[in-house]
Amino acid sequence: MSDKVDNKNSEAGKEGMNRREVLKGLATIPVLGAMAYGAIKKVRFEDNRKSNLKQVVNLSSEDPNMYSYSKSDRQIRIGLIGFGIRGEQLMRAAGFAHPEVIDNLKEASVKNSSDKRYDDYLNQDNLNIVINGVSDVFDYRSERAQLAAANEDREGISGSFLKKAKIYKNWRDLVAADDIDAVIIATPDHWHSKMAIEAARHGKHVYVEKAMTRTIEEAFELKNAIKEANIVFQLGHQGRQTESNLKAREAINKGVIGNVNLIEVCTNRNSPNGAWVYDIHPDANENTIDWQQFEEPCEVKHPFSLERFFRWRCWWDYGTGLSGDLLTHEYDAINQIMDLGIPDSAVASGGVYFYKDKKAGHYINEVREVPDVFQVSFDYKDRDLTLLYSASLASNMERGKMIMGHDGYMDLGNTLNIYADRESTKYSDKIKTGIIKPDLPIYTFIPGRNNVDAVSSPTEQYFAGRGLLYTYRSGKRVDTTHLHIKEWIEAIRESLDTGKTILPSCNINMGFQEAITAHMATIAYREQRTVFWDKENEKIV
Amino acid sequence: MKRFFRGINQDYSNYQLSILVVFRVMIGWHFLYEGITKILNPNWTSVGYLLDSGGLFSGFFKFIAASPELLKLVDFINIYGLTAIGLGLILGLFTQLFTLGGMLLLAFYYLSHPPIIGFNYAIPSEGNYLFVNKTLIEMAGLWVLYLFPTSMKIGLDTFIFKVKN
Structure with a gap:
């Protein structure tokens, strides 16, 4: 500092500071008190809300332990x-x-x-x-x-x-x-x-x-x-193997959303690959493919067709289209969460609405038989609920699994959000007192939330969002297919x-x-009728 | 040093001094509370914010997000840097230094999410911004405070820099 300042300071030195200057120097300290008071009050308010919510939605915080088998080293x-x-x-x-x-x-x-x-x-x-x-x-x-x-x-x-x-x-x-x-x-x-x-x-x-x-x-x-x-x-x-499914199951069993009356599950894709229009491999021909073996189970035999071989999912001879391929994933997730079993009835609608343009490369010789837009409604009379499946292979609008109950609803993908219904009977007191706000989730589960997520392709993201690609165990990202084979x-x-x-x-x-369940949907679509399951005689009527 | 504290001998009217101090304390409050909420939340990390980055420098911010060690450092600087800057501004302690530190942090926030044409961010914002957003305004505010310092009159700097001699 310059001499001038030094001189000035030494004149006014420590001893020289008057009471007024000291008070001015300390004047802003009380602000910290206000901050501490405000912060503590806010933390208490949030803690109180959380502990109140925890009484409502008390789900375990441990990693799910699905099975414990012997750990022998047998190969x-x-x-x-x-x-x-x-x-x-x-x-x-x-x-x-x-x-x-x-x-x-x-x-x-x-x-x-x-x-x-x-x-x-x-x-x-x-x-x-x-x-x-x-x-x-x-x-x-x-x-x-x-x-x-x-x-x-x-x-x-x-x-x-x-x-x-x-x-x-x-x-x-x-x-x-x-x-x-x-x-x-x-x-x-x-x-x-x-x-x-x-x-x-x-x-x-x-x-x-x-x-x-x-x-x-x-x-x-x-x-x-x-x-x-x-x-x-x-x-x-x-x-x-998806952790959020296991959490959802726990929430349903504890009655968090009350009586479930409607479940909506969906498939949305919008690419040739997603609609099973796969590439034909250049090495593929009658000499490199055992066509006879491929077609062996078919009642009606077809002449050699590369299109049928690589894109078999498009024909009833080899698969069941959306019902067997993608509805089953959605159904199985709900069955895992709610033990639904086989429905009492199924009705279906849809058609080949998009993949029928030869010039656009949708097919080579034969238009597909299986629908690319497909809806099924399954009814469970004993459970008083409907399971709705809705699919399009020509639109990417993303829709999660939604489970709707009288007291609340859940939106389920790789993450799980549970909301209270504003007209809920169970939560009416807590909604009135402001403990529960119907527009905010009463429970959120994000697996591996502390992890840096890798960059994934749109298809991977689609699957990850539906819990089909990755799940987390102890905060570590793992492939669900790996866990499934491991089990x-x-x-x-x-x-x-x-x-x-x-x-x-x-x-x-x-x-x-x-x-x-999948076959009831397929039959309902192909025969354009309501298909019933006769529980006692175990047969479809 | 003299340059660093340029303006200490400026005479403000009481009115001017009061408003400058209120302004300093308000920006300090904003920094301090941002820091405290991060200290109170053990799960807090800057990773989502960094990954959401757009514009010319987004590569740099995403690079930080991808490196666990750098991310740890950046999280630490955010949590304790914000807190320290907030305390410094409120108390008037090493104010010029913390004012510059605050401007630096705000510059990073601005550059990671610049409100330029063609970029939208997942981080919600409560207003509409083009080129100028509240981060930039807060940075300009700190700049003003740097050029019109008050802590040698109202703040702990009064004692430190006087006692020294």
Whole structure:
């Protein structure tokens, strides 16, 4: 400081400060008192509101513990049938990603440091399994599956691989093989029940993709075969592992939203891939695809068609369209939350309203049979409720699962929000006193909320929003499909170690309910009538 | 030092001095309460805000969000920086330093979510802004306070800088 200031300061020095100057120096301190008073009052108000809400919605704060199986180190030997899009995803979830997939993830993480999918994948648990056999009717895919099966070290294409898995030209030889304990089936739906039944007869444990079967009859046959064989069966609804579904179940059981009278679930997609108009692989031809084997279960045989082979979901001969493919995911989530079982009746509507423009590439030779806009209304008379499914494959408007009750409603995706209804009987006092504000959630659950989320593609976001892609365990992001396969593998170990019958989360009973429900919707659409389920005689009328 | 405290010998009328102090305390209050709410919420993190960034510098802010170590540092600076700046402005303690610190933080907030044409943000805002928003105005307010300091007359700086000699 300059001399002038120094002089001035020394004149006015510490001793020289008069009372007035000292008071002025301290004048703003009381403001802190006001801040402390205000802040404490506000915190108390919020705490009071929270503790009041906690009395209303008292859900557990621990991570859900779904099962506790023995942790023996027995290695499970797997055979895989079907290495299309889903088969490849299942192998990846089981710990055997194709080296190209690893390279793509690695490259994405280098390009964008917030893309954590590569790290997530390397951190995924090792399930202690080995892939001993693979089978696909398209040669390119079976060879690709063989290389993926050799990638237990999760390396890129430059890694070294020992191809141990045997390629089976016919799946029947795979399910009969001695060095296979369990099979994963990811073929088109028309093969599901036949393969699962044959595998069960050979004592193999079964993981099969949804929809469980293509027809009603197959659902009965498969249920009986699995029960007779006493093997561990898991249906591929990975939503069973989603934490928000488990929270929603707890909330429903505790009566948080009162009597549920209407549930609305939806599917929205808007891309050729999302509508199953997949690319035709350049290596595909009559020599590389075993068309005869592909068509074997069909009552009416069709001439070789690349369009039918790659886009099989568009025809009734191989699948059941929206009902088997996407309604089942939504239904199974609600069944998991509310134990709905098979509905009393189903009505359906819709049609092929968009994917019929040849010039736009919607089809090559044959317009699809399965609808791209589809609505189903299921009624549950004993439960006094309706389950509504609404789908469009040509609009991306995002709609969550909505469960509506007299006292409140919940909006459920990967996150869960519960609101009180303003006319609720149960909450009327608390709404009057202002403890509950109907426009604010009374409960919110966001899994992994403290984590940095990786950048995902729109399709991934779609699935993640519906709990179909990722869930969180102890704040760590994990693939739900991985958790679903893991549960199955651990259930197999438990069954082999103890000899007991083990029913995992999406077992044959759940699968049977899923299949019958989906088929009621398909029949209602195709026959344009109300379809009823005769509970006593277990048949559709 | 002299330059840093430029204006200390300026004579304000009592009216001018009072309004400048009220202004200083109000901005200080805003900073302090932002800091306190973050201290009280153990789950608070700047990650959502950073990921929501847009405009020319969004890459920089998203880079911070993606790095756990940097994010920790940025969270720390936000929580305790806001609190310290708030206290400094209210008490009139090291006021010039905290005023500059406050301007720096506000500059980052402004640049992470610039109200320029073509960008909309998930973080809700209560008004309509084009180029100028409340963050920028608050920054200009601190600039005014920096050039018209008051803490040597009303504030703890009175004692510190006088006792020193």
